[in-house]
Each structure stands twice: as structure tokens, then as C-alpha cells.
Amino acid sequence: MKIAVTTTRESDEILNNKAKVISKDLNIPYIKRENYSIRKTIIEDDFDYLLVVEKDRIVIKNEDSTLFWHPSMAEFKIKSIKQGDNVAIMEATQLEEGDSILDCTLGLAGDALIFSAIVGKSGSVVGTEVNKYIAYLCKCGLENYTDINGESITNIKVINESYEKYLSKQSDNSFDVVYFDPMFKEPNKKSTSINSFRDFARHRGLTREIILEALRVCKKRVVIKERRGFNDLDNLGIGKYYGGKKNGSIIYGVIEKKI
Numbered sequence: 001m002k003i004a005v006t007t008t009r010e011s012d013e014i015l016n017n018k019a020k021v022i023s024k025d026l027n028i029p030y031i032k033r034e035n036y037s038i039r040k041t042i043i044e045d046d047f048d049y050l051l052v053v054e055k056d057r058i059v060i061k062n063e064d065s066t067l068f069w070h071p072s073m074a075e076f077k078i079k080s081i082k083q084g085d086n087v088a089i090m091e092a093t094q095l096e097e098g099d100s101i102l103d104c105t106l107g108l109a110g111d112a113l114i115f116s117a118i119v120g121k122s123g124s125v126v127g128t129e130v131n132k133y134i135a136y137l138c139k140c141g142l143e144n145y146t147d148i149n150g151e152s153i154t155n156i157k158v159i160n161e162s163y164e165k166y167l168s169k170q171s172d173n174s175f176d177v178v179y180f181d182p183m184f185k186e187p188n189k190k191s192t193s194i195n196s197f198r199d200f201a202r203h204r205g206l207t208r209e210i211i212l213e214a215l216r217v218c219k220k221r222v223v224i225k226e227r228r229g230f231n232d233l234d235n236l237g238i239g240k241y242y243g244g245k246k247n248g249s250i251i252y253g254v255i256e257k258k259i
């Protein structure tokens with residue numbers, strides 16, 4: 001994928017310097033933004049995407065899509081959990097304050113934010129994300145975010161690495177829970193942000209070997225997010241799950257660790 005970093009047209013020294021830092025961090029070219037549209041810059045230089053440094057956020061853009069970090073539905077779900085509602089992701093993970101969780105498929109940390117709110121400051125969330133652009137958007141987004149109580153997020157660690165590699169380096173029983181949310185084969189919504197996210201994300205499915213590895217690394221359970229009726233949980237031999245009853249709705253498969 002051909003991608004460069006630039007700024008908005010109304011840039012100043014601070015934005016230009018930020019873009020140059022990102023250029024080094026991600027090892028992509030920096031383009032000084034002239035008075036051209038994103039479309040013209042992309043077409044002239046034959047880029048697939050431009051990472052644009054705006055005043056308060058960074059956005060990955062192409063001619064017809066934009067991708068940026070946002071807390072997604074997490075804030076809504078956190079409020080619901082705090083009010084005592086039964087939320088399937090909590091029923092499945094059974095996370096408690098002080099617990100540790102490895103979120104193998106961090107993405108833009110929508111689920112990790114929920115875990116972070118539950119395990120609290122005495123707990124920890126480690127997230128692995130294999131794509132360097134998604135991991136970068138996520139890390140910068142989390143660094144600049146304050147939660148619904150106005151507090152910074154200090155218990156999520158973003159690691160730009162594949163879960164295969166990260167899991168292989170962990171000792172037995174090192175996290176209470178190991179969690180996977182692989183890309184769905186078919187997107188359930190057509191939106192420009194989901195389409196550009198899909199362009200960057202890795203789509204490979206889970207294997208039995210990886211689940212065995214996750215079971216070795218967890219203390220309590222492995223949880224896998226899926227869509228009902230799409231069969232991966234059945235194929236992986238997972239029979240226990242929480243969540244929606246309708247075909248296509250989100251479910252969470254659980255494998256308890258037997259000691």
C-alpha cells in the first residue's frame with residue numbers, strides 16, 4: 001500500500017513537525033501540503049491513502065473515505081455495564097476489577113476501552129495489532145482521549161505486533177483472559193470508515209493451534225467474538241457462547257481453561 005503523511009492546508013510549524021515525526025515513526029514519506037485537494041495530491045503522486053495531520057487528530061484519507069480513531073460504541077456500552085445491565089461481552093469474559101486481559105485483535109480499541117473500564121487502574125489491558133497504521137491511530141487516539149469521567153486511559157498498552165508472535169513470547173498463565181475479535185468475512189454494514197478499515201486490517205481467520213496457544217497463555221478463559229451462523233466457532237469446536245439469538249448477530253464464544 002502506497003501511503004504518505006501530510007497536513008491540512010492551514011498548517012503551521014507545529015503540524016508540519018508532527019507530520020515529520022509521524023513520517024519517521026511509520027517510515028513513510030512526508031509531503032509538504034500545498035494548496036491542493038487530497039484527491040489531486042493522491043492522484044498526482046499515485047498514492048492509495050494520505051495520512052493527514054489535523055489540529056486535534058490524525059486521519060487516513062483517500063478520495064472517498066476517511067479513517068480516524070474514535071471511541072465508537074464503547075462509551076455507550078460502558079455506561080450500560082456501570083448501570084448493571086447484562087452485556088454479553090462481560091458475561092463471556094467475566095472480567096473483574098484488577099484482572100488482566102490480552103486483546104489479540106486490538107483494532108481501534110473499541111472492545112479494549114470496555115475492558116479498561118472494567119479492570120480499572122489496578123488491572124491491565126494489552127492489545128496487539130498487526131497493522132502499523134491501525135496501531136498508530138489507536139495509540140495516538142488513546143493518548144489524547146479522556147473517558148466519560150474525564151480521566152486519561154492509562155491501563156491499555158498498544159503493541160504493534162501479530163498475536164502469533166506476541167503469544168509465543170508469553171509464559172503460561174500470564175493473562176486472566178485472552179480475547180479475539182477477528183475480521184468478519186462479510187462486513188455487516190457498508191460505510192466508508194469500515195471499508196477503509198478493512199483495507200488496512202488483516203483478515204486471516206483463527207486456527208486451532210492459535211486457540212491452544214491462547215489457552216496456554218490465559219489463566220481463566222479464551223473468548224472469541226463472532227457472528228452467529230457464520231460457523232467459525234463451530235468449526236473451532238466451541239460450543240459455549242453468549243449473545244444475540246438472531247442469525248448474523250454478535251456472539252462471544254468461550255473456552256474455559258481446565259487446570
Ligand SMILES: C[S@@+](CC[C@H](N)C(=O)[O-])C[C@H]1O[C@@H](n2cnc3c(N)ncnc32)[C@H](O)[C@@H]1O
Pocket residue numbers: 104105106107108109110111112128129130131134161162163164181182183184200201202203204
Ligand atoms: C475486527 S477488528 C478488531 C476490532 C476491535 N475489537 C475494536 O473493538 O475496535 C480485527 C483487528 O485485528 C487485527 N488483526 C488481524 N489479525 C491479527 C494478528 N494476527 N495479530 C494482531 N492483530 C491482528 C486486524 O488488523 C484488525 O485491526
